[in-house]
Amino acid sequence: MLQKFKLDNYTSEIRVVDSSGEIWHTQVLNQKYRFLREGQYVRIRQATLQNHKNYHRVFGMKSHTNIMTLPYPCKIAQEMYFDEEKLVSEFETDLLQKQIEGVKSLSIPLAHPVVVTTVTSKKDQDGWFLPMTDLRQLIDGEHAKTKPQLGLETANKNLFRCRFNVNATLPDAAAGADVMSFLKVFNDKTGAVRALSSKTDKPKANEKLCIFVQLICKDPSTFYSGDFVRINILQTSSVGFFNGIAPQDLVGSTKKQTDTQLRFLTSLRTLLRFNVHVEAMICSEGGKSKVYVVTDTQLKQYS
Secondary structure, three states: OOEEEEOOOOEEEEEEEOOOOOEEEEEEEOOOOOOOOOOOEEEEEEEEOOOOOOOOOEOEEEEEEEEEEEOOOOHHHHHOOOOHHHHHHHHHHHHHHOEOOOOOOOEOOOOOOEEOEEEOOOOOOOOOOOOEOOHHHHHHOHHHOOOOOOOOOOOOOOEEEEEEEEEEEEOOOOOOOOHHHHEEEEEOOOOOEEEOOOOOOOOOOOEEEEEEEEEEEEOHHHOOOOOOEEEEEEEOOOOOOOOOOOHHHHOOOOHHHHHHHHHHHHHHHHHOOOOEEEEEEEEEEOOOOOEEEEEOEEEOOOO
């Protein structure tokens, strides 16, 4: 099972692949199949194509369908070994780059959720084994009341793992915001961020030029409310969320820098697409007035 994506409190969509290398999708009930986890090997009994013939590689389930998880290693799992990362990358690249026939500037709406980021934390670092936290828990402060599960205690109590979609960015990338508007000056000592007055404005002592983007986010827990969570991206070097893009690249006018600026704006527009989602490590700062900042997360590279 390559991916389990929570659609709402009752259903999730899973992405599976078999020994043929074909990727298929189906929906499962959260309560009935609450034991399912990404990366598991499963055997699905009584899957059906009834009512799904007009969908591309989508199957359904009957009321008596059951899903058996297989231990690893086992004979069946060993026979299904393949390069998962390469297969998923090719599949998601194809989904994201498909365009409406005859209209080059318009992409086909995504029928299935695509998570376009990856968490870069190592397995021995804080947060790798953290469960998903709903944005509603962050809004209501319920995450502080929940006791951590055995083995999930971390040194940083303000670290969360969330999966969400981006409804808007500040500055507004959908409205054609200029690249320069995403540049700020970050003070290492105070943590303050100030606006960049001009291209010639140079950072002072303890200051760094940074890429600063605010994401306006929702997830299934906030779909039926008017609540949003504002999550910040602050990047001071070429290593970070927009991997390979340094703040200085957004100022220059050489061909290489112009191409980088185009890649940056394309990345922002990708985040705003329907059914595109972000899975990220979120660090909260600022005491009672919570400020959420993305950490240990980067966009996937789609060639």
